Amino acid sequence: MEDNVPQIERFREQVLAAASDGRALRIRGGGSKDWYGQNTEGEILDTRGHSGIVDYEPTELVITARCGTPLAEIEAALAERNQMLAFEPPHFGTSATIGGVVASGLSGPRRASSGALRDFVLGAVLMDGKGEVLTFGGQVMKNVAGYDVSRLLAGSMGTLGLMLQHSIKVLPRALCDTSLRFAMDEIEALRRLNEWAGLPLPISASCWHAGVLSLRLSGAQAAVIAAARTLGGEPVDDDRAFWAALREQRHAYFDGPGSLWRLSVPSTTGAIILRGAQLIEWGGAQRWLKVDADAANAQNIRRAVTAVGGHATLFRGGDKGVGVFQPLAPGVARIHQRLKAAFDPSQVFNRGRMY
Secondary structure: OOOOHHHHHHHHHHHHHHHHHOOOEEEEOOOOOOOOOOOOOOEEEEOOOOOOEEEEEHHHOEEEEEOOOEHHHHHHHHHHOOEEOOOOOOOOOOOOEHHHHHHHOOOOOOHHHHOOHHHHEEEEEEEOOOOOEEEEEOOOOOOOOOHHHHHHHOOOOOOOOEEEEEEEEOEEOOOEEEEEEEEOOHHHHHHHHHHHHOOOOOEEEEEEEOOEEEEEEEEOHHHHHHHHHHHOOEEOOOHHHHHHHHHOOOOHHHOOOOEEEEEEOOOOOOOOOOOOEEEEEHHHOEEEEEEOHHHOOHHHHHHHHHHOOOEEEEEEOOOHHHOOOOOOOHHHHHHHHHHHHHHOOOOOEOOOOOO
8 A cells, every 4th residue: 555645744734834833733533532631732633534554464463554544444454364453452432543542552451461552562653743754663573673662652642743653463363252250359359360360371351340250261262161160150141242341431330420540550459448439450450440529539549559559540530630640750750851852842742631
């Protein structure tokens, strides 16, 4: 597929004009994650015109696509070859694009077993705040030139530049999946999850909520059957729908008003006593906390999570004035500022989206 040069030139003109006028640009694909992060400002830079799968080598386990390519299109192409995005990204709507997936840095239920989104980013093409097109990384793991920069862009919320293209490692789909359910309290669930993490079990996802622990087993059929026999539990009816609902936050836990916090902690952390309802994923490493608007005390939440070596993000709802993302240590904040100045000296892109 030939380069989309006219569209890239239109992007460059828009970027240079904004930089010259001191204006901000809001990078936007399908808008499925507009709500995530701090409030942004500026004229919309729509990426959907820069779409399409540029290269897909199933035998090399890598796909390269332009930023405006619908996530559904990529997943459909992979499914035809029995492959997948192993980090199981949430869509949060039918309009999700691969650019938004990488910019948000969000991973789904399989993250604890397969790795995070940033672990699968092999390369990227970026337009910086001066309109220059920069290439980082490549299409194979061994091509490490600039690899760290490619991974740095994952979760950067579009603040460093316009990500034009991504090369992402893919994996074969599991030959067999099954899910089990156990009745147990939070303390017992965390103990079991950490115990099972040290055993050769094909656990690909976990979820504890309201006295029920759900596990997904994925892999070769013999391994999955043997693990299910060892673990016991009850089968989960329509387990694909269950994990899809969890990934897309259509699970009943996420219904209703209030503020939703995402707590990232060491998986060995015990129960965290906070006001509000919790749901636990990733073997204990990711915990969702839903609190009433009047109970959303950001300082108390962050103090409790920091005490166990984690951090807290105001994911949805609530007062963004408290800061969506965990405040940075002074040294780390300076690194962020220097990176922003290097890639986007005029502060054109997604101004204020992170901090």
